[in-house]
Amino acid sequence: MTNFISIAVDVFFVYLLIGLLFSAWFALAGARKLDNGVSGTPWHFKLIIIPGAVLLWIILLLKLIRKR
Amino acid sequence: MDNEEFYIGWQEGAASGYKKARKWFFISSILLLVMFGITYLLVEQKFVESYFDYGNLTELTGQIVDYPVFGVKTEQHGEIMTVPLVGFGKFDALPVLEEIRNRSNGKRFTEIEVTLRGTVIYNKTKMWMELTEGNESIVAISEREFSDQNISQRGSQTIAGEIVDPKCFFGVMNPAYNKIHRSCAIRCISGGIPPVLAIRDGERYSDYYFVTDEKGEPINEAVLQFVGTPVKLSGAVEKVDDWKVIKVSSPFMSTIQYNYTTEITHCLSYK
Amino acid sequence: MSVSYTSILWNKQKKAYDIGIVICVLSFTTLFFVGHSVLHPNATFETILIRNFGLLAFLLLHLILIIGPLARLNPKFLIILYNRRHLGVTMFLMAAIHGVFSILNFHSLGDTNPLKSVFLSNLQYNSLINFPFQVLGFFALVILALMATTSHDFWLKNLGPRVWKSLHMMVYLAYAMIILHVVLGALQNETSPILSGIVLLGFLVIASLHIVTGLKEGSNDMAIDDAKSDFVRACNTSEIKENRAKIVTVSGERVAIFKYEGKLSAVNNFCRHQGGPLGEGKIIDGCITCPWHGYQYRPEDGQSPPPFTEKVETYHLKVEGDEVWIDPKPLPEGTLVQPVTINNG
Numbered sequence: 079m080t081n082f083i084s085i086a087v088d089v090f091f092v093y094l095l096i097g098l099l100f101s102a103w104f105a106l107a108g109a110r111k112l113d114n115g116v117s118g119t120p121w122h123f124k125l126i127i128i129p130g131a132v133l134l135w136i137i138l139l140l141k142l143i144r145k146r
Numbered sequence: 147m148d149n150e151e152f153y154i155g156w157q158e159g160a161a162s163g164y165k166k167a168r169k170w171f172f173i174s175s176i177l178l179l180v181m182f183g184i185t186y187l188l189v190e191q192k193f194v195e196s197y198f199d200y201g202n203l204t205e206l207t208g209q210i211v212d213y214p215v216f217g218v219k220t221e222q223h224g225e226i227m228t229v230p231l232v233g234f235g236k237f238d239a240l241p242v243l244e245e246i247r248n249r250s251n252g253k254r255f256t257e258i259e260v261t262l263r264g265t266v267i268y269n270k271t272k273m274w275m276e277l278t279e280g281n282e283s284i285v286a287i288s289e290r291e292f293s294d295q296n297i298s299q300r301g302s303q304t305i306a307g308e309i310v311d312p313k314c315f316f317g318v319m320n321p322a323y324n325k326i327h328r329s330c331a332i333r334c335i336s337g338g339i340p341p342v343l344a345i346r347d348g349e350r351y352s353d354y355y356f357v358t359d360e361k362g363e364p365i366n367e368a369v370l371q372f373v374g375t376p377v378k379l380s381g382a383v384e385k386v387d388d389w390k391v392i393k394v395s396s397p398f399m400s401t402i403q404y405n406y407t408t409e410i411t412h413c414l415s416y417k
Numbered sequence: 418m419s420v421s422y423t424s425i426l427w428n429k430q431k432k433a434y435d436i437g438i439v440i441c442v443l444s445f446t447t448l449f450f451v452g453h454s455v456l457h458p459n460a461t462f463e464t465i466l467i468r469n470f471g472l473l474a475f476l477l478l479h480l481i482l483i484i485g486p487l488a489r490l491n492p493k494f495l496i497i498l499y500n501r502r503h504l505g506v507t508m509f510l511m512a513a514i515h516g517v518f519s520i521l522n523f524h525s526l527g528d529t530n531p532l533k534s535v536f537l538s539n540l541q542y543n544s545l546i547n548f549p550f551q552v553l554g555f556f557a558l559v560i561l562a563l564m565a566t567t568s569h570d571f572w573l574k575n576l577g578p579r580v581w582k583s584l585h586m587m588v589y590l591a592y593a594m595i596i597l598h599v600v601l602g603a604l605q606n607e608t609s610p611i612l613s614g615i616v617l618l619g620f621l622v623i624a625s626l627h628i629v630t631g632l633k634e635g636s637n638d639m640a641i642d643d644a645k646s647d648f649v650r651a652c653n654t655s656e657i658k659e660n661r662a663k664i665v666t667v668s669g670e671r672v673a674i675f676k677y678e679g680k681l682s683a684v685n686n687f688c689r690h691q692g693g694p695l696g697e698g699k700i701i702d703g704c705i706t707c708p709w710h711g712y713q714y715r716p717e718d719g720q721s722p723p724p725f726t727e728k729v730e731t732y733h734l735k736v737e738g739d740e741v742w743i744d745p746k747p748l749p750e751g752t753l754v755q756p757v758t759i760n761n762g
Contacts, residue, residue: 080537083536084533087533090532109571112575113574115421115571115574116421116422116571117421119421119422119423119424120424122424123422123423123424125424126425126569127569127572129562130567132566133562133563133566134566137576138575152698152699152701152706153492153493153495153496153499154701154706154711158428159428159429159430160496164493164496165433165496166493167491167493167494167496168437168496171487171494171497172437172441175480176444179445179476180444180445180448182476183448183449186472186612187448187452187453187456187457188456189607190456190457190607190609191607191608192457193457193459193460193464194459196459234526235525235526235527236526236527237526237528319461319463319464319522320460320464321464321606324605324606325547325602325605325606326602328539329523329524329534329539329549329551330522330523330524330538332538332539333523333524333527333529334527336528336529336538337527374539375547
């Protein structure tokens with residue numbers, strides 16, 4: 079069990095790390111592709127969606143792929 | 147026909163009935179929070195008196211000991227006391243002990259006097275020190291004759307108490323016992339900090355024992371699962387200078403569930 | 418109802434609300450720190466900090482959970498419901514301070530990665546009383562983080578209202594884990610029966626308020642279940658107040674029948690924003706206005722007026738004498754249905 083937990087935590091960190099990279103791109107460019115409402119929003123709006131994008135990047139990525 | 151007030155959140159202001167509800171909600175909430183806060187402060191468990199002199203470095207000079215744990219025997223307020231030494235964070239200070247050995251040119255610890263710098267941790271009866279700076283903590287080593295440690299046997303005993311990590315317990319954290327502190331204590335003891343059995347007498351702690359194996363060697367790994375819960379330990383008790391040691395025959399350790407003010411109610415055997 | 422998003426919409430009433438939140442947080446924190454320096458001078462700063470923010474988060478969560486039922490029992494509390502997300506984000510921040518400081522305090526500077534240590538230090542997962550309670554707090558914090566970070570309308574729109582709502586319903590799972598976290602953690606050290614009593618009381622208040630409002634809502638619903646027939650009788654015209662609605666359940670869906678200007682229209686009761694009950698709303702400026710967040714729909718076609726794009730299903734109605742009949746088959750979202758006229762208004 080110790081090994082399993084250890085690996086699970088590592089996976090969680092990797093997930094968040096990818097989320098961090100994804101969220102930076104998402105805030106700058108990706109969000110606009112998913113939702114027209116994002117165009118022309120100020121920088122603080124983009125900042126507000128970053129934490130959610132770090133946690134839920136996988137859903138956003140799937141939605142973006144499906145949209146394309 | 148319909149003159150009822152209707153709430154629309156995105157409008158600038160709200161109708162008076164809604165404003166009244168908001169006022170009522172927040173005033174009641176603040177009152178509840180304050181009442182809870184006062185109740186909590188009144189019924190909260192008392193904090194024992196203990197200190198961590200964080201940010202201030204103190205120098206202690208005396209004789210180095212390595213049994214039952216690494217420490218320095220030094221004079222404090224006219225009395226000789228053993229100050230056990232631990233490392234920064236949740237680690238032991240054994241690398242510093244090794245360094246002292248290397249620098250003492252093959253001399254025994256009874257033949258040298260060492261000055262160490264660190265952060266003191268203390269309560270009413272015991273003092274510990276964190277060697278915050280690692281090997282930099284060694285300020286001076288000089289020659290001086292000391293007598294051997296004073297060791298006396300106290301026979302086989304069974305003692306009920308709680309295994310704590312002494313670094314936190316004697317001052318770094320407060321409170322540093324029982325369930326809330328358990329995982330921290332496990333981390334500290336896993337990092338090499340010597341486990342201590344703390345005996346509670348009603349509201350306060352009255353006595354402490356270092357916990358070692360039968361040969362007086364560290365037993366950190368084996369005690370991990372018993373940390374932070376009530377335990378009963380059996381073994382040979384020894385007095386080493388101003389500290390006591392219980393040498394546990396490890397497979398016979400048992401945890402007991404009791405609450406500090408009442409009798410032992412239940413026994414669980416281990417292994 | 419977003420065309421282009423704003424970061425945080427602040428108007429006068431939201432500011433008043435936020436001031437209320439700030440006063441709650443500051444008054445408790447001040448009391449807690451000053452109280453400790455007077456009554457418990459031996460407590461360390463980190464301990465006071467961890468306890469202060471843990472307790473604040475716990476107490477605010479209780480307030481958050483009673484707002485929903487409170488607004489159902491007395492619609493005047495809709496003003497509290499509307500800005501609940503600010504209270505929620507504040508509560509998450511309090512919980513995050515508690516969690517981060519606990520991990521730093523108890524698990525960092527050791528021989529194991531601090532987060533791994535949360536799971537691996539105490540391994541008695543098979544015990545109840547010795548259970549590693551911090552793990553429960555960690556998972557609850559993850560749920561609260563998901564909720565707080567997705568509280569903006571951007572997420573509501575892009576995750577879809579149903580996914581968003583189910584994500585946010587996880588607050589009840591978080592609450593259950595937090596109760597266990599407290600009972601198996603703090604209450605093991607703090608043995609005063611007064612504190613256990615308060616935790617129990619808080620739970621009972623929340624549970625009973627939810628049960629009471631749930632029952633009340635259930636009895637308000639009139640279920641008409643006959644999906645096969647063309648039209649089923651829904652209610653009498655006199656049962657509906659002007660500019661208001663009657664909610665009926667047809668084929669398992671709740672439908673709101675609105676009366677306005679001598680006409681009747683029926684739309685699905687589920688607001689596309691956060692699932693608010695449209696039937697408890699009111700017609701304002703010719704539009705159905707949701708009581709929760711003021712989203713608007715035209716009664717005749719269930720569409721939000723341009724530039725907004727939300728749509729709900731509409732239904733065919735007919736009036737026979739005083740009786741209102743409804744076709745249980747929903748029409749696609751946004752379908753125009755000519756309103757039926759009531760004979761004598």
